[in-house]
Amino acid sequence: MTVTYDHEVVIVGGGFSGIGAAIGLDRAGFGDYLMIEEGDGVGGAWHWNTYPGVAVDIPSFSYQFSFEQRATWSRVYAPGAELKAYAEHCMDKYDVRRRTRLNTKVIGARFDDEQHVWRLDTADGDTITARYVVGATGVLTQPKPPQIPGLEEFTGTVMHTARWDHDVDLSGKRVAIVGITCTAEAPVPMMTTRRPDRSTSWSQRAVCMTVPSKVSSPSMSGGLGWEKTPVAPTTNRAVTVRPSAVDISHRSASSSKAAPLISVFSWMRGRSP
Numbered sequence: 001m002t003v004t005y006d007h008e009v010v011i012v013g014g015g016f017s018g019i020g021a022a023i024g025l026d027r028a029g030f031g032d033y034l035m036i037e038e039g040d041g042v043g044g045a046w047h048w049n050t051y052p053g054v055a056v057d058i059p060s061f062s063y064q065f066s067f068e069q070r071a072t073w074s075r076v077y078a079p080g081a082e083l084k085a086y087a088e089h090c091m092d093k094y095d096v097r098r099r100t101r102l103n104t105k106v107i108g109a110r111f112d113d114e115q116h117v118w119r120l121d122t123a124d125g126d127t128i129t130a131r132y133v134v135g136a137t138g139v140l141t142q143p144k145p146p147q148i149p150g151l152e153e154f155t156g157t158v159m160h161t162a163r164w165d166h167d168v169d170l171s172g173k174r175v176a177i178v179g180i181t182c183t184a185e186a187p188v189p190m191m192t193t194r195r196p197d198r199s200t201s202w203s204q205r206a207v208c209m210t211v212p213s214k215v216s217s218p219s220m221s222g223g224l225g226w227e228k229t230p231v232a233p234t235t236n237r238a239v240t241v242r243p244s245a246v247d248i249s250h251r252s253a254s255s256s257k258a259a260p261l262i263s264v265f266s267w268m269r270g271r272s273p
C-alpha cells in the first residue's frame, strides 16, 4: 500500500520546542516537515508576551539551544525581545521559515487507520495530512481570565499581560495589578516610575514568592530605589507600590491555595487616587 501525505512530519507550535524539533528533524534527515503556528510570529511565549519588563528568569546562557549558543546576551536574564529575536535568528539560520505556516490554528488531529496518515484540521478549514505529528503547543500562551465577580461590569480597561496592549497609555491612571509570579511583578517598575505621584495596587492571593529587593527599571540601567518590606510567606496581603516604599496592608482573601499563573491589569479612567 502506498501512503501519501502532504508532509512527512507536522509540528504543531512555533515556540522554542517547535523550532528545536524542526531543526532536530532536519538534522536527522526528516526535511519534509511543516511547522504550524497559530500566532503571526514564532517564539511562543516570547512572541505573545510583550509586557513591560518581560524577561527570562533563568540565566540566558542556559536558556538557549546547545547547538546555537549565543555569547552576546545583553543581560544574564535577557529581555523577552532578545529571546524573540533569537528565535527568529534560528528560523533563518536553520532554514525553518520556508517550512512554517503562521496564523494557522490546528483544531483537530485524528489518525486515519486505513490510509495510515494523520489528518490535521485547521481553523480555516484546511486538512493537512502527515505521517508523524509532533506536539509542541506549550502550556502557557493562552490567557486565563480570572473569575472575579463584577469584572464584566468594570468600566475601565482590563488587560492581560499575555496580550499587552501597547496602544494604552498608563500615564496618570490608577493601576491595579492582580496576580503573582515574575510576570505580575515585571511591569510594576514601569508603572511606578512613569507616574510616581499615582499609586499602583498589587493584589496577591498568597505572597509566597515576594522577597525584599531593589528592583531595576525596565531598561535595567539602574535600580529604582524602591524597597519591599519583607512579608510572611503564607499571609494573604495586598501590596501598594510607591516609588520610595511599598506599603503592605492586610486584606481579606477568599483562598490561600496555590497562586494562579495569571495577571490582570486594570485601571479606572479619570479617577484620582
Ligand SMILES: Cc1cc2nc3c(=O)[nH]c(=O)nc-3n(C[C@H](O)[C@H](O)[C@H](O)COP(=O)(O)OP(=O)(O)OC[C@H]3O[C@@H](n4cnc5c(N)ncnc54)[C@H](O)[C@@H]3O)c2cc1C
Pocket (backbone or CB within 6 Å): 012, 013, 014, 015, 016, 017, 018, 036, 037, 038, 039, 043, 044, 045, 046, 047, 049, 055, 056, 057, 058, 063, 104, 105, 106, 107, 136, 137, 138, 139, 140, 141, 183
Ligand atoms: C511570561 C512567561 C515567562 C516565562 N519565563 C520562563 C523562564 O524564565 N524560564 C523558563 O524556563 N521558562 C519560562 N517560561 C516557560 C515557557 O513556556 C518555556 O520556557 C518555553 O518557552 C516553552 O516553549 P514551547 O515551545 O514548549 O511552548 P510555547 O512557547 O508556549 O509555544 C507554543 C506555541 O504553540 C502555539 N500553539 C498552541 N496551540 C496551537 C494550535 N492548536 N495550533 C497552532 N499553534 C498552536 C502557540 O501559539 C505558541 O506559539 C515562561 C513562560 C511565560 C508565558
